Amino acid sequence: AQTVTQSQPEMSVQEAETVTLSCTYDTSESDYYLFWYKQPPSRQMILVIRQEAYKQQNATENRFSVNFQKAAKSFSLKISDSQLGDAAMYFCAYRRSQGNLIFGKGTKLSVKP
Amino acid sequence: DAMVIQNPRYQVTQFGKPVTLSCSQTLNHNVMYWYQQKSSQAPKLLFHYYDKDFNNEADTPDNFQSRRPNTSFCFLDIRSPGLGDAAMYLCATSRGIEETQYFGPGTRLLVL
Numbered sequence: 001a002q003t004v005t006q007s008q009p010e011m012s013v014q015e016a017e018t019v020t021l022s023c024t025y026d027t028s029e030s031d032y033y034l035f036w037y038k039q040p041p042s043r044q045m046i047l048v049i050r051q052e053a054y055k056q057q058n059a060t061e062n063r064f065s066v067n068f069q070k071a072a073k074s075f076s077l078k079i080s081d082s083q084l085g086d087a088a089m090y091f092c093a094y095r096r097s098q099g100n101l102i103f104g105k106g107t108k109l110s111v112k113p
Numbered sequence: 114d115a116m117v118i119q120n121p122r123y124q125v126t127q128f129g130k131p132v133t134l135s136c137s138q139t140l141n142h143n144v145m146y147w148y149q150q151k152s153s154q155a156p157k158l159l160f161h162y163y164d165k166d167f168n169n170e171a172d173t174p175d176n177f178q179s180r181r182p183n184t185s186f187c188f189l190d191i192r193s194p195g196l197g198d199a200a201m202y203l204c205a206t207s208r209g210i211e212e213t214q215y216f217g218p219g220t221r222l223l224v225l
Contacts, residue, residue: 033211044117045156045203045216091155098210100170103155 002027004094006104013082014112021077021107023092032096034068034075039106040088048090051075087111116140117217119204125223126194134189134220136204144210145187147179148203150219156203162187163210199224
């Protein structure tokens with residue numbers, strides 16, 4: 001069975017600094033997708049970034065980028081120039097082709113002014 | 114704006130009293146999902162509809178049912194809520210199974 005592990009229950013970053021959230025996963029599949037979702041307090045979950053496993057190039061969305069290491073089954077999220085609005089719970093998720101989303105337990109990110 | 118809407122945002126029910134949570138979407142997506150998210154935990158998929166085809170997760174309790182009368186609406190029915198069913202219930206939609214899922218704001222259920 002596929003599993004997703006986020007080893008950092010909580011992280012903290014100073015405003016304008018950079019922070020990296022870790023995620024590892026376990027799968028025997030070769031075709032799959034990885035996601036980072038952001039869930040602010042009392043607000044809905046939104047997609048931050050998506051990575052297709054067949055793509056070697058790391059996905060980037062503005063201040064958000066990933067370090068995808070397929071052999072190591074690692075998928076970390078880097079947030080550059082952190083802003084107060086980045087404070088949220090971040091979930092790493094895995095989905096195999098035609099499969100359901102499997103979420104990690106989340107990392108709670110705090111941003112200090 | 115196209116979106117996923119959940120009503121109500123907060124729902125209080127009594128132990129054993131049936132309750133229905135509602136989800137609607139203006140995205141015209143084919144797939145609608147229901148997740149249960151307990152405090153400080155990851156969302157857990159209960160079931161999903163692909164058009165009218167219902168797909169139940171193996172470990173979803175029989176107490177949980179769902180209806181999708183049309184493309185836009187999907188309901189979660191909890192027949193006899195227990196204290197352990199108190200959670201945030203998230204609805205999500207996607208155009209296809211392999212497409213990105215878009216989440217609603219959730220309904221927080223409290224069971225007294």
